[in-house]
Amino acid sequence: QVQLVQSGAEMSEPGASVQVSCKASGYAFTTYDIHWVRQAPGQRLEWIGGINGGTGDTKYSQKFQDTVTITRDTSASTVYMELSSPTFEDSAVYFCARLFGFGSFDVWGQGTVVTVSS
Amino acid sequence: DIEMTQSPSTLSASVGDRVTITCRASQSIGSWLAWYQQKPGKAPKLLIYKGSSLQSGVPSRFSGSGSGTEHTLTITSLLPDDFATYYCQQYYTYPWTFGQGTKVEIK
Numbered sequence: 001q002v003q004l005v006q007s008g009a010e011m012s013e014p015g016a017s018v019q020v021s022c023k024a025s026g027y028a029f030t031t032y033d034i035h036w037v038r039q040a041p042g043q044r045l046e047w048i049g050g051i052n053g054g055t056g057d058t059k060y061s062q063k064f065q066d067t068v069t070i071t072r073d074t075s076a077s078t079v080y081m082e083l084s085s086p087t088f089e090d091s092a093v094y095f096c097a098r099l100f101g102f103g104s105f106d107v108w109g110q111g112t113v114v115t116v117s118s
Numbered sequence: 119d120i121e122m123t124q125s126p127s128t129l130s131a132s133v134g135d136r137v138t139i140t141c142r143a144s145q146s147i148g149s150w151l152a153w154y155q156q157k158p159g160k161a162p163k164l165l166i167y168k169g170s171s172l173q174s175g176v177p178s179r180f181s182g183s184g185s186g187t188e189h190t191l192t193i194t195s196l197l198p199d200d201f202a203t204y205y206c207q208q209y210y211t212y213p214w215t216f217g218q219g220t221k222v223e224i225k
Contacts, residue, residue: 044216044219046216047214059212103150103209104207106173108163
């Protein structure tokens with residue numbers, strides 16, 4: 001079945017990069033975009049950006065343009081999201097999700113808890 | 119950025135009730151709207167896309183309507199499995215944005 005499986009929980013100090021992975025299976029990886037959405041405790045969902053599985057083209061929310069890098073490895077059917085220089089405010093659950101149509105998300109990863117703490 | 123505002127924030131209802139959640143956009147988004155259901159500790163689940171299209175596998179008691187700035191999600195007869203938090207999301211323009219959520223709880 002179609003699924004996205006994310007890497008495990010991460011703890012980081014402020015300023016130290018964090019990478020989360022999202023492995024896709026059950027469908028042709030290069031035919032869909034994968035996006036990232038985060039949810040801080042008690043907060044609404046927040047769209048970060050995404051990558052085209054085939055071309056590698058990326059699109060970011062302006063808020064995350066300078067602090068997040070999304071890449072993919074087609075041979076591993078895996079998408080990566082790197083948070084550079086995270087702050088305490090970046091502590092959240094990070095979800096990867098498959099793009100469906102023009103902007104909804106039909107398949108989601110299980111979520112990865114990222115905790116930024118000194 | 120387009121701001122999405124849901125009402126109510128919390129809704130108390132009983133099994134069998136008809137429930138309506140409203141999502142208002144700060145500007146017109148046409149029908150470029152999705153609805154999700156999220157349960158504690160889980161990822162969101164797509165219910166409705168493009169304003170009123172039911173995602174495959176989602177029960178027909180869920181429906182979406184609206185266009186422009188006002189959209190609604192209706193659950194015609196609430197089942198125990200429906201107690202959850204619901205989010206709307208616009209994808210008319212970047213950055214895609216979500217509402218603050220509506221928690222449907224047991225009365």
